[in-house]
Amino acid sequence: MPDFSRKAKVGETIPTSSMADIAFLLLVFFMVSTVFVRFRVTGIVLPKAEKIEELKKRRMISYLWVSADRKIYIDDKLADLPQVANIFYDRRVKEPRTIVSLKCDFRAPYGLISRVLEQLREADALRVNFAADKRG
């Protein structure tokens, strides 16, 4: 009669030797895929508003700064007002869904911002976002 009482032994240990590899792989993935966008335009204080929306797709966003001392910066570089239309026209050709994020200082005069908007209209970059911080 065969012996049925003997049970096959099943290993109880969970193999953890590759856990470190998986964790480091995750770490490397996050490090490689993270994009840091750092701009050196300083001294710009954004106004505050309540009805604000978040811009999700960062790749579609172009930045334009207007400082309190009436200077215009496009992606960290100082630009003249008449250049705005050309620069954003090129960008809009490359990415038709471009959204221009206007980061203007709360002390900047509206007259200059209005002229910037006119330039953007000429460049056909019609989607704009007046950057503001959440109030409260």
Add this chain to the structure above:
Amino acid sequence: MHLKRRQKSNPEIPTSSMADIAFLLIVFFLVTTTMNQDKGIGMQLPPAGESKKIRKKNICNIWVNESGQILINLEDQVALDQLRANIEQRLAANENLIVSLKASEETKYDDFINVLDEIKMAGADKISLASPEQ
């Protein structure tokens, strides 16, 4: 002669805690990373050179002067905290109402954004930004 037996050293590197270290690093980066989301008031500008004729009764002109004072249709001066209710009333009376916002050259951007924010909060979706007179 009694010679001491040499102790065998273990040549393996202990890797059991390596996973803990890696996960600790991941958790550290996850906790300390702050995502800087771009936020703001979205607007769609009209194409260049486009102008439409609009009936006078469907337009509500809002003027903001250099000192941030608000004037509606050149007659009512309203405070910023009353603006939303005022526009809500006008929108309730006329659902085709287009709010035209005009600020002067030297109006502070902060005042402009405050007014624009109130207009948006009032539920107006047809907003026009007029150029200041030079």
